[in-house]
Amino acid sequence: MEVKNPKDIEQNPVCEVQCVHTDLISACINQIITSDQATHLAELFKTLGDSTRIRIVDALAKAEFCVCDLAALLNVSQSAISHQLRVLRNSSLVKYRREGKMVYYSLDDDHVLRLYSQGLEHVNEK
Amino acid sequence: MEVKNPKDIEQNPVCEVQCVHTDLISACINQIITSDQATHLAELFKTLGDSTRIRIVDALAKAEFCVCDLAALLNVSQSAISHQLRVLRNSSLVKYRREGKMVYYSLDDDHVLRLYSQGLEHVNEK
DNA sequence: TTCTCATATGAATATTTGTTCATATGTAGT
């Protein structure tokens, strides 16, 4: 029943609840990640949040592959692989080198492998 | 939801490209993560792929909070926080305990913190 | 019981996103 008035929100974003532990909140408010940082970090995780990209990363954790190899190995169209590789590139998760007509992709650094392995550990234990 | 023309796939999943390094592929094909595993892992990362959930995790990395604390701290509606907490619960990233009317949330284990920190490291270095 | 309030949840909506299709770009060879 207690519907919050939009005007109240403008005045005070916290008015909707009563239980707030104000001391704890004021102690933490300055330590919380900023919205900008959160957005960047979320984008990194979001990049790994697709099964096709996970399979690409898994493959690249084992060897360097060209685009058509990945398409064949994962049974996904060349276009789809290429689109997804761009997403992975934009998040600095993979790097590439050109050799003639072909482009070979690999994981950007050990950092990526650690992040991936950490996730794998979590799902294997749960 | 991932592939191209079903008829082509039945006939020959690789027909669209010519460059395939068949030896490398047959050496790797059995080591690649299964689609099922990839889906599970992707869901874990997807869970962290939203800025609101990142901010929740960041807060819970510092202290235990009840739902209304999180709503106030992050300036997000109670309903939205509650919805997102369920997503985090479903991926075993947070746990909770009831105390009277209130429900206190915290990170499920150190695993989650390591995964989160690893991601934070990556974005800070790039 | 009834009231209050902290939390959870279903439905609806708006935005995001992954794939396909068609086409463009870039590179090597003729």
Add this chain to the structure above:
DNA sequence: ACTACATATGAACAAATATTCATATGAGAA
């Protein structure tokens, strides 16, 4: 120049998803 082919990319469509709104549930107090 032209052809072949590996890769990239824009547009369109379908599927997934985050938030809001309204309401339900659960727990303590009167």
